[in-house]
Amino acid sequence: MLSNLTKKLFPSKDILGIDIGNYSIKIVCFTEEKKVLKLKDWGFIPLAIKPDTSPEEKKGIISQEIKSYIKKRGLQAKYAATSISGNSVIVRYVKLPKLSRKELDLTISVEAEPFIPFDIKDVNLTYSILNDSTEEGEPKMDTVLVAAKKEAVQDKIDVLTAAGLDPLIIDVDSFALETLYEQVGPKGETSPVLLLNIGQKVTNLSIITGGVTRVVRDIFIAGATLDKAIVKALKCPVDAADTLKKTKAVLVSDEDKEAAIENFDKEGIMVSKAASSVLKDLYTEVSRSIDFYLSQGGDHSISKILLSGGLSNMANITRFLSSEFKVPVEQINPLSFLPEADVPKNMPKDVLASLAVATGLALRRMKDWAS
Numbered sequence: 001m002l003s004n005l006t007k008k009l010f011p012s013k014d015i016l017g018i019d020i021g022n023y024s025i026k027i028v029c030f031t032e033e034k035k036v037l038k039l040k041d042w043g044f045i046p047l048a049i050k051p052d053t054s055p056e057e058k059k060g061i062i063s064q065e066i067k068s069y070i071k072k073r074g075l076q077a078k079y080a081a082t083s084i085s086g087n088s089v090i091v092r093y094v095k096l097p098k099l100s101r102k103e104l105d106l107t108i109s110v111e112a113e114p115f116i117p118f119d120i121k122d123v124n125l126t127y128s129i130l131n132d133s134t135e136e137g138e139p140k141m142d143t144v145l146v147a148a149k150k151e152a153v154q155d156k157i158d159v160l161t162a163a164g165l166d167p168l169i170i171d172v173d174s175f176a177l178e179t180l181y182e183q184v185g186p187k188g189e190t191s192p193v194l195l196l197n198i199g200q201k202v203t204n205l206s207i208i209t210g211g212v213t214r215v216v217r218d219i220f221i222a223g224a225t226l227d228k229a230i231v232k233a234l235k236c237p238v239d240a241a242d243t244l245k246k247t248k249a250v251l252v253s254d255e256d257k258e259a260a261i262e263n264f265d266k267e268g269i270m271v272s273k274a275a276s277s278v279l280k281d282l283y284t285e286v287s288r289s290i291d292f293y294l295s296q297g298g299d300h301s302i303s304k305i306l307l308s309g310g311l312s313n314m315a316n317i318t319r320f321l322s323s324e325f326k327v328p329v330e331q332i333n334p335l336s337f338l339p340e341a342d343v344p345k346n347m348p349k350d351v352l353a354s355l356a357v358a359t360g361l362a363l364r365r366m367k368d369w370a371s
């Protein structure tokens with residue numbers, strides 16, 4: 001009783017990073033003890049929302065899941081950070097005329113309008129100035145514009161509020177990944193790195209050079225695309241396709257392929273074919289973004305690719321993509337910065353890579369909170 005009252009009067013300042021995806025909700029919370037970050041809690045809540053569920057019902061289900069989770073875990077957290085991605089947000093790296101911050105604050109919607117494919121009235125617009133530059137002798141500023149659809153932001157606020165939380169920030173998936181990479185990547189790295197967070201409906205792509213994100217894009221090729229391809233090839237239900245992704249592999253080497261033939265693993269061969277075709281489409285889209293990055297003056301090609309998100313767990317996916325891109329491809333461990341003893345033993349291996357965005361969200365708040 002008394003402890004409940006204390007919780008209400010002095011809510012914990014810790015922040016829950018909550019990544020609400022189409023496949024699952026991921027929750028990460030850190031706490032700082034003597035300037036050392038500790039993992040306070042983590043959660044992975046699978047969502048099996050039927051396709052015919054209305055958006056309002058969907059919001060209700062998600063809030064309820066988060067609420068029950070917090071209760072079950074006895075978490076005292078009041079504050080939360082979440083993010084949006086996909087069609088609800090546009091991130092553009094553009095050159096704007098050199099203006100003072102005051103001037104830009106007044107004129108940002110006019111300056112941004114040509115770059116934003118939504119009605120400017122329907123979006124929350126923010127910007128950040130990266131550095132000064134010039135264009136045809138004119139002084140300019142390299143600026144990142146972020147336009148988030150008001151409706152999508154409000155939806156996230158509603159979901160968290162209904163779960164009893166105070167939504168402190170609505171971030172963008174790709175920026176959460178940048179925050180994560182700041183924490184787990186090598187310090188002082190200057191060569192460009194490409195992050196691919198492959199989820200259910202969306203793959204978030206970021207190219208980061210010297211700690212700054214230079215290209216951000218969401219590609220609509222991900223787990224659901226592979227489900228569709230498997231359903232089509234094997235004429236199986238979508239649930240079965242989901243399981244097959246987790247039990248079969250992308251067959252990369254001749255030995256892998258021969259072994260599958262010798263074992264009469266017809267399903268394995270079909271799943272691998274479907275996966276190769278989907279991953280080749282993904283490769284084409286990612287290559288376009290790399291070309292774009294290079295055309296914008298990026299002077300070094302991508303040095304490595306780091307994968308996260310649920311689909312990054314598919315067996316052999318790193319080998320397959322590495323042989324396509326001809327650069328090293330690795331899966332990222334979002335918790336690699338914690339002392340080993342702090343990484344929970346009971347966390348399934350395939351959950352770890354799915355926690356990338358939620359970890360970035362939780363870290364970002366720790367950083368902002370401190371400053």
Ligand SMILES: Nc1ncnc2c1ncn2[C@@H]1O[C@H](COP(=O)(O)OP(=O)(O)OP(=O)(O)O)[C@@H](O)[C@H]1O
Nearest residue numbers: 021022023024199200201202223246309310311313
């Ligand atoms: N072990 C595994 N092997 C292969 N695929 C997996 C594995 N675990 C999860 N997946 C796949 O990863 C996808 C879900 O990834 P994730 O949880 O990152 O998505 P999400 O964040 O909920 O979705 P989105 O960001 O697109 O809204 C699903 O397609 C799922 O089948």
Ligand SMILES: [Mg+2]
Nearest residue numbers: 021199200357
């Ligand atoms: Mg996701």
